[in-house]
Amino acid sequence: xxxxxxxxxxxxxxxxxxxxxxxxxxxxxxxxxxxxxxxxxxxxxxxxxxxxxxxxxxxxxxxxxxxxxxxxxxxxxxxxxxxxxxxxxxxxxxxxxxxxxxxxxxxxxxxxxxxxxxxxxxxxxxxxxxxxxxxxxxxxxxxxxxxxxxxxxxxxxxxxxxxxxxxxxxxxxxxxxxxxxxxxxxxxxxxxxxxxxxxxxxxxxxxxxxxxxxxxxxxxxxxxxxxxxxxxxxxxxxxxxxxxxxxxxxxxxxxxxxxxxxxxxxxxxxxxxxxxxxxxxxxxxxxxxxxxxxxxxxxxxxxxxxxxxxxxxxxxxxxxxxxxxxxxxxxxxxxxxxxxxxxxxxxxxxxxxxxxxxxxxxxxxxxxxxxxxxx
Amino acid sequence: xxxxxxxxxxxxxxxxxxxxxxxxxxxxxxxxxxxxxxxxxxxxxxxxxxxxxxxxxxxxxxxxxxxxxxxxxxxxxxxxxxxxxxxxxxxxxxxxxxxxxxxxxxxxxxxxxxxxxxxxxxxxxxxxxxxxxxxxxxxxxxxxxxxxxxxxxxxxxxxxxxxxxxxxxxxxxxxxxxxxxxxxxxxxxxxxxxxxxxxxxxxxxxxxxxxxxxxxxxxxxxxxxxxxxxxxxxxxxxxxxxxxxxxxxxxxxxxxxxxxxxxxxxxxxxxxxxxxxxxxxxxxxxxxxxxxxxxxxxxxxxxxxxxxxxxxxxxxxxxxxxxxxxxxxxxxxxxxxxxxxxxxxxxxxxxxxxxxxxxxxxxxxxxxxxxxxxxxxxxxxxxxxxxxxxxxxxxxxxxxxxxxxxxxxxxxxxxxxxxxxxxxxxxxxxxxxxxxxxxxxxxxxxxxxxxxxxxxxxxxxxxxxxxxxxxxxxxxxxxxxxxxxxxxxxxxxxxxxxxxxxxxxxxxxxxxxxxxxxxxxxxxxxxxxxxxxxxxxxxxxxxxxxxx
Numbered sequence: 049x050x051x052x053x054x055x056x057x058x059x060x061x062x063x064x065x066x067x068x069x070x071x072x073x074x075x076x077x078x079x080x081x082x083x084x085x086x087x088x089x090x091x092x093x094x095x096x097x098x099x100x101x102x103x104x105x106x107x108x109x110x111x112x113x114x115x116x117x118x119x120x121x122x123x124x125x126x127x128x129x130x131x132x133x134x135x136x137x138x139x140x141x142x143x144x145x146x147x148x149x150x151x152x153x154x155x156x157x158x159x160x161x162x163x164x165x166x167x168x169x170x171x172x173x174x175x176x177x178x179x180x181x182x183x184x185x186x187x188x189x190x191x192x193x194x195x196x197x198x199x200x201x202x203x204x205x206x207x208x209x210x211x212x213x214x215x216x217x218x219x220x221x222x223x224x225x226x227x228x229x230x231x232x233x234x235x236x237x238x239x240x241x242x243x244x245x246x247x248x249x250x251x252x253x254x255x256x257x258x259x260x261x262x263x264x265x266x267x268x269x270x271x272x273x274x275x276x277x278x279x280x281x282x283x284x285x286x287x288x289x290x291x292x293x294x295x296x297x298x299x300x301x302x303x304x305x306x307x308x309x310x311x312x313x314x315x316x317x318x319x320x321x322x323x324x325x326x327x328x329x330x331x332x333x334x335x336x337x338x339x340x341x342x343x344x345x346x347x348x349x350x351x352x353x354x355x356x357x358x359x360x361x362x363x364x365x366x367x368x369x370x371x372x373x374x375x376x377x378x379x380x381x382x383x384x385x386x387x388x389x390x391x392x393x394x395x396x397x398x399x400x401x402x403x404x405x406x407x408x409x410x411x412x413x414x415x416x417x418x419x420x421x422x423x
Numbered sequence: 424x425x426x427x428x429x430x431x432x433x434x435x436x437x438x439x440x441x442x443x444x445x446x447x448x449x450x451x452x453x454x455x456x457x458x459x460x461x462x463x464x465x466x467x468x469x470x471x472x473x474x475x476x477x478x479x480x481x482x483x484x485x486x487x488x489x490x491x492x493x494x495x496x497x498x499x500x501x502x503x504x505x506x507x508x509x510x511x512x513x514x515x516x517x518x519x520x521x522x523x524x525x526x527x528x529x530x531x532x533x534x535x536x537x538x539x540x541x542x543x544x545x546x547x548x549x550x551x552x553x554x555x556x557x558x559x560x561x562x563x564x565x566x567x568x569x570x571x572x573x574x575x576x577x578x579x580x581x582x583x584x585x586x587x588x589x590x591x592x593x594x595x596x597x598x599x600x601x602x603x604x605x606x607x608x609x610x611x612x613x614x615x616x617x618x619x620x621x622x623x624x625x626x627x628x629x630x631x632x633x634x635x636x637x638x639x640x641x642x643x644x645x646x647x648x649x650x651x652x653x654x655x656x657x658x659x660x661x662x663x664x665x666x667x668x669x670x671x672x673x674x675x676x677x678x679x680x681x682x683x684x685x686x687x688x689x690x691x692x693x694x695x696x697x698x699x700x701x702x703x704x705x706x707x708x709x710x711x712x713x714x715x716x717x718x719x720x721x722x723x724x725x726x727x728x729x730x731x732x733x734x735x736x737x738x739x740x741x742x743x744x745x746x747x748x749x750x751x752x753x754x755x756x757x758x759x760x761x762x763x764x765x766x767x768x769x770x771x772x773x774x775x776x777x778x779x780x781x782x783x784x785x786x787x788x789x790x791x792x793x794x795x796x797x798x799x800x801x802x803x804x805x806x807x808x809x810x811x812x813x814x815x816x817x818x819x820x821x822x823x824x825x826x827x828x829x830x831x832x833x834x835x836x837x838x839x840x841x842x843x844x845x846x847x848x849x850x851x852x853x854x855x856x857x858x859x860x861x862x863x864x865x866x867x868x869x870x871x872x873x874x875x876x877x878x879x880x881x882x883x884x885x886x887x888x889x890x891x892x893x894x895x896x897x898x899x900x901x902x903x904x905x906x907x908x909x910x911x912x913x914x915x916x917x918x919x920x921x922x923x924x925x926x927x928x929x930x931x932x933x934x935x936x937x938x939x940x941x942x943x944x945x946x947x948x949x950x951x952x953x954x955x956x957x958x959x960x961x962x963x964x965x966x967x968x969x970x971x
Contacts, residue, residue: 134541220613230761232688234613285614286532286767293543297528300545301693302740304763325722329738421769 100128102359104150105135107246108292109178109312110347112322113376119368126362136289137246138416141165141350149356154246154312154345157253160409162350171357174346175364176378178312179400180250182207182237182337183295185303189335191226198337203395207339210258213237217280223307231304239310240294241287243420247294248287250343251310252277252415253406262341265407265415274418281419291315299334308337312345313396317377320392327392336395341402346381470711471497475511476524477595478502478644479549479663480696482731483719490718496711504642505595507962509534516703522712523701526595526643526663526694533770541709543699544716547725547733548740550762551599551692554650554667554682555659557754559584565685566755572607572690576628579635587638588661589646591780593965595694596643600661601780602773603690604632606765611689615768620775630784639786639896641966649950654679656926663694664756668732671754684755691764693740696733734758787831789895790967791882794838794864795903795934797873804904804935805869811902811932811960812836816861818854824961828852833895835885836860839878840870846885875907876914879929883918886927899929900967901945902956905938911945918949925949930967932956 106114113119114132123130135143137153141162145151152175153159159172184192189205192198192213199208207213216226216235223231240248256265259273281287288294295315298306313336320330351357362368369380379386379400388396406412474487481502491498503511505525511518512530515537523540525531531540553575560566563578578584589597606612608628609619619625637657640646647666650657651673660667664684671681698719700712718724725735732749734740740762750758767773794808814820816834821827828834834849834857844867849860882899890897918925929949931942934956946953954963 230763232611232691232763233766236613236766283613284766286529286769286773288532293528296545297695299738300548300736300740301695301764302762304740304761305693323737326738329736333739421771 098127099124100355100358101131102128102149102356103131104133104148104152104352104356105140106132106152107137107140107154107347108134108290109154109247109314110152110378111292112318113372113378116371116375118371118375122365122368122371123359123362126358126365128359128362130359134290134292136244138244138249139289141167145352149352150359151350151352152347153350154347155250155406156346156348157249157406157409157412158246159348159350161413164409164413167350169350169352170354171351171360172348173360173364174348174381175360176314176345176347176369176372177381177400178314178345178347178378179338179342179403180247180254180310180345181313181342182308182339183298183311183316184308184335184337186333186335187228188223188303188307189337191223191228192337195226202397204397205335205337205395207337210254210339211262214255214258214280217283218276228307231307233307235307236284237308237310238284238294238298238306239287240291241289242281243416244289245291246345247291247311249412249416250345250406252281252419253412254339254341254343254404255280256407256415257341257404262404264404265411267408267411270411270414274415277415278418295319312377313338313379314377317391317393317396318375321375321377324392331393336393338397338400341404342400343406344400344403347378469495469497470707472499472521472708472711472715473519474498474500474522474524474712475503475508475520476500477505477508477526477696478642479526479596479666479694480524481644482669483728486719486724486727487715490715494711494714498715502644504589504593505530506593506598507965512540512701515539518701518703520701521703521705521708522698522715524696524698526696527599528695528697529599529767529773530595531697531699533773539701539703540699541702542713542716543697544720545695545697546716546719547696547728547735549663549665549694549696549733550686550764551596551603551661551694552664552667553586553659553661553685553687554670555584555586555685556654557680557683559658560683560685560755566683569688570685572604572632572687573628575685575687576632576635580631584659585637585657586635586659586661587640587646587650587657588636589643590639590641591785592777593641594643596646596662596666597639598777598780599692599694600690601629601633602767602776603687603692603765605629605776607687607690608632611765614766615772615776617772617775620772620779626779626784633780633784634786634894636786636896645952653950664734665732667754668749668751668756671751681751681754686757686760686762688763689765691762692767693762693764781827782829785829787829787833787895789833789835789886789889789897791835791837791886791897791899793843793875793878793882793899793901793903794836794867795840795873795875795901796838796844796867796869797840797906797908798869798871799873799904799906800935801869802935807934807956807960808902809865811934811956811964812864813861814961815964816849816857816864818852818857824965826961826964828857831894833889834860835882836864837878837882837885838864838867839874841872841874843878843881844870873903873906873908875901875903876909876911876917879914880917880923883923883927887923890927897927898951898967899927899949900932900964901929901942902932902934903942904935905931905933905940905942906936907941911941914945915948930954932960932963932967 111134137158140151141158197209197213198205221235239251242248242252256273256277259276291311295311298309349360369383372378373386385399388398508523508525509530512534591597591601606615609625643662643666646660646662647670650660667682667684674681698716700709729735745758750756830851836847837843847860847863849856886897889895928951930951931946931953943953956963
């Protein structure tokens, strides 16, 4: 037994993480292999001199947006260069913020958590809205439709009976009982780790509401519902820390490994825009299922110092908000209903009308704590 | 087991970061194929990348070098087992590589505690399968049928199937398959839990299964080569579908019977080959790795990787439209069928399972250490050799390097010079017993001549008696400077003439003024491998142990 070695190692690991965090910067877009054809990155030497650099952390789901040369150009026009490191939303608001100008987590809960931890933002504002959705596969969706869990209204697939789907999970039903004989496993819904990542965390809130007959969990109801939520997540096994990683695995490993996952609506939209050559298999095989009701991720930008307030203003530019929707699938909280014409995918609704709020911070903290594995 | 070897290992590596930093690969074939030509052709100031990749990715090296040439970069690829790669990652920002490419993302998740990896992208997929000689698969009724792990256990216990796999404590394919077995033997719970590992029937069945493994080796690539070489003694291997495809292409070319791919329905796992940036603050290198990712994920590269037997593409596990000469239905390969893997358990359960593998479940090892105490070893060689044995026989050190013997392991030490001068034996892992053995070694001094092959013949005799019981993975580790007095050719002749056989592998570890040529020929001739004990003793031992 050498417990102090462990402590030394912990400190070293922590220091390493901090140093790497400080050192990490976005790659400049290389001159070759830039498929978008939007021209070089902003920042000729003359322009670079005039730009203010803002450093911060952003949830993985917004990295594609921040790396987009068109977005960088728009920010450069506002006099900004943004250097963001990918970080889990739940984790980033708990970690030390020194050296950062901003944090850009995925939801309001993360902002509240930051404030509850003593953080005092110079300004904080919701920039985008994206609903939590399920991603599934053609044959899995067909099975869910035939069991009345999913309904196709117009071109959109809605999970009309989430309680029934969750009940199937709780009863340990097998996919084969739903007619999917090639599947060996029980029905489970895979998500990111609710203790580390926002999408998993929000899913825990939606799941809790489902157990609570569709009502937002209040503090006095929490004790009754928590154990059921915990059992649900315990059964999933390994969970990713990032929604981007989970989505990548869902796409590449297929229906047998990831029959249903929980993620953000923008992820498939962004993928489809980036890969026009794959639009046929994407349309044929992948399905977005919209839970009714769902929960919103509001993507609040937390300016840690007065200088970072300029970033909030720049991100609210209507042209940039439109670009965020059309190329990266983030709905604008500012522009009202979006246009779905011109999207590469069908079945994306123009509005998300059934949304329930996330429980208050006290409830969410208890939920997250209960779902954090003991070390 | 609170203080598991994982904790100790990570701690140890942080404290001893020097050990193994910047070392070369162990594998002779790789050394000649690292980026030397690209370096020569690359202008000064070009981006230089060091990658560490799983041994199964070796066949993609030409693709990587093509990219390097095109971009004017210098890329060096070092090949290691996925768990070894995990250990490199555990060094955090001291990891001496710019990118890691293990066989499965599981190892990044488990070892990257300092979170130095960024932008992991799965480049290709392949399931871990049983490749079974087709006539054997047919006689077992496995062609076109659903096969469960229990069916495989029963066939092996009935001696209808002789198979090899990689060690679960060394290689991803072995570890993944092992997790699949555990899941199946636990009755296919939706995910393996700590209490499943404690259940008696799970333990017994797993131990029975691992007891049937005829040969356990350290890497998937080496396993494929071994099967091709020993196809008369082995019927099957647990390996990646891609490795079975590669083996079959060679077998068919040689006019031999191909392997038939069995996807164990209740114990399937998928290797997802993630390539990730190791972020250490060098923006140029990080951009270089991301460019490499984009290149490997381009439609053209994906097509070429698929032609080598991997499942590729960005939507679904790919290969539906694959070339049937590669994804050949006659070999049991079913690219159009859904791959339904087991769910991987949470990190702590995987750690506990691997601890159990190393300490309890795996088939016991009988390892004979044949130690050169000839005159030429006096001084440096003797010191290096004793230092090596100290690591092995001091429990705290051995555990740190994942070398600790299990309770049923047998360790035999034979010092020799003109002849074997003693035969010391230690059974199990009692620290006092091991310490006694170490004292005997420490007290031994260098003597005169170097009758290496005479000593090895004696070691083979002893090894045979252990191997004959069927209870041990038996192997011989020769530690020497390679300057033998007696002839290697005579040794091989004696082995073959007397019908001793070459089924017990001999691993060689070089010391002092190492004379490599004979040591390499000896290891390769006896189905083993040569290691350099002067560079990293712990690694040489770990591999020699893992390869047995």
